[in-house]
Amino acid sequence: MERHGFERIETGLLVDTYARSKFEDTRRKAQKFGARGTTLKAFKPLG
Amino acid sequence: MADALEQEVEIDVVLLKSEIQKTYSAVSEEPDRDFMFPTGRGWAEDLEYPPELSKVPDSAVESFAGVANPFSLGRLAAGERVLDLGCGAGTDSLVAAQMVGPSGGVVGIDMTPAMLAKARRAAGELGVTNADFVEGEVETLPFPDESFDVVISNGVIDLVPDKDAVYSEISRVLAPGGRVQIADVTIQNPVSAEGRRNIDLWTG
Numbered sequence: 179m180e181r182h183g184f185e186r187i188e189t190g191l192l193v194d195t196y197a198r199s200k201f202e203d204t205r206r207k208a209q210k211f212g213a214r215g216t217t218l219k220a221f222k223p224l225g
Numbered sequence: 226m227a228d229a230l231e232q233e234v235e236i237d238v239v240l241l242k243s244e245i246q247k248t249y250s251a252v253s254e255e256p257d258r259d260f261m262f263p264t265g266r267g268w269a270e271d272l273e274y275p276p277e278l279s280k281v282p283d284s285a286v287e288s289f290a291g292v293a294n295p296f297s298l299g300r301l302a303a304g305e306r307v308l309d310l311g312c313g314a315g316t317d318s319l320v321a322a323q324m325v326g327p328s329g330g331v332v333g334i335d336m337t338p339a340m341l342a343k344a345r346r347a348a349g350e351l352g353v354t355n356a357d358f359v360e361g362e363v364e365t366l367p368f369p370d371e372s373f374d375v376v377i378s379n380g381v382i383d384l385v386p387d388k389d390a391v392y393s394e395i396s397r398v399l400a401p402g403g404r405v406q407i408a409d410v411t412i413q414n415p416v417s418a419e420g421r422r423n424i425d426l427w428t429g
Contacts, residue, residue, distance in 0.1 A: 182392040184405065192411070193272065193293045198263035212413025215293035215380070219406045222399045 179220050190217030236386045245384055246337050249290070253314055253339040256287040262380075264290045269316065275300065277323040281316055285347035288314035288340065291379035293408035301325050301406075305374040308398060309333040310363045310391070310407075311381030315344030315356070321377060322348070322356040330355040332373075336362050364390040371400040376407070383410040 179187055193215035196208030207213070252260060266286040269278055272294040278286070290313060301307060301324040309318040312333025322331045333356065335341050344358045361367050363378075364387055376395050385391050395405055 179392060179405075181389070182396045184392075184396070188298065190293070190298055195262065195292045195410070198268065198271075199261050200259040201261050204261040210414065211416055212411075214411055214413065215291075215408060216411045217293050217295055217298050217406075217408045219298040219404060221404045222396060222401060224402045 179218075183223060184220035185223055187218065187220040190219075192216050238386055241384075241386065242336070249313065249337045250339045252288050252290050253337065253343055260290070262290055262292070264288065269294075273297065275320060275324070277320045278316070280323065280351060281319045282347045282350040284350060285314045285316050285319060285343060288343060289316040291317065291408055292383075292410050293379070295377050295379055295406050295408040296320065296324075298406050301329075301375055301377075304328040306372065306400075307331040307375045307377060308366075308368070308373040310376060310378035310395075311335055311384075312344055312358060313337070313340045313379075315340075315347050315358065317377055317379050318344060318356050318358070319347060319351055319353065322351075322353045325355065327355055330357070332356075332368070333358045334361045334363065334366065336360065364394065366394045366398055368398045370397055371403075373398050374400055374403045376403070376405045378405075378407040378409070380409060382407065 195215035196204055196213055199205050269289050274294055275296050301321055303326045305325045307321045307325055312318045312335045315333055318331045318333040333344055341358045341360055348356045376399060382388060382391050
């Protein structure tokens with residue numbers, strides 16, 4: 179995002195989204211790769 | 226090793242888009258099915274969505290497939306012009322439409338017609354007139370420069386191979402001082418080139 183000029187980049191907490199999957203294989207792969215939900219806020223400069 | 230992990234990997238983009246459309250059409254048309262990711266109102270409530278969620282019709286929220294809560298980073302203000310990238314059945318758009326009120330507006334864009342049909346129906350059920358839904362792709366947004374104050378999105382940019390194109394388009398359509406406020410998937414551990422070619426890992 180910095181490459182595209184965004185500033186004041188803020189990230190939120192990680193969420194264990196795929197721990198809620200009904201599929202064991204998905205839960206296993208998510209754990210292996212550390213796949214989590216997260217949030218991000220960033221601003222486009224004024225000038 | 227690092228070079229190998231950072232190398233460009235060729236993805237069959239046409240196949241990927243087709244698989245994504247198949248998956249999310251199913252989320253739209255058969256919301257009670259089990260998917261690889263959590264869905265529905267219970268999931269949105271667990272993510273502590275804002276109170277506006279309670280008014281969003283079940284017809285939209287049953288197909289909610291977000292990965293986190295973009296509103297956890299702050300509420301939208303009355304009067305803001307909002308773009309929802311990959312709006313799906315419209316849950317986030319319709320939460321946003323209530324926040325910005327009649328002096329603001331929301332445009333949701335999605336490439337899955339079945340999802341857009343649900344979003345439009347749900348907006349009618351909710352009775353909001355400040356939400357529009359447009360078919361299109363997030364790498365080539367059909368909107369003028371600097372036409373939005375906020376860009377929201379939930380679990381969409383991770384599905385797009387050309388993330389630079391998406392961020393470039395977001396920057397183009399945002400007004401100066403505007404913000405992006407998104408939820409997405411982050412990967413904490415390296416994924417091999419072979420893994421990144423695996424379409425199932427993208428759509429799951």
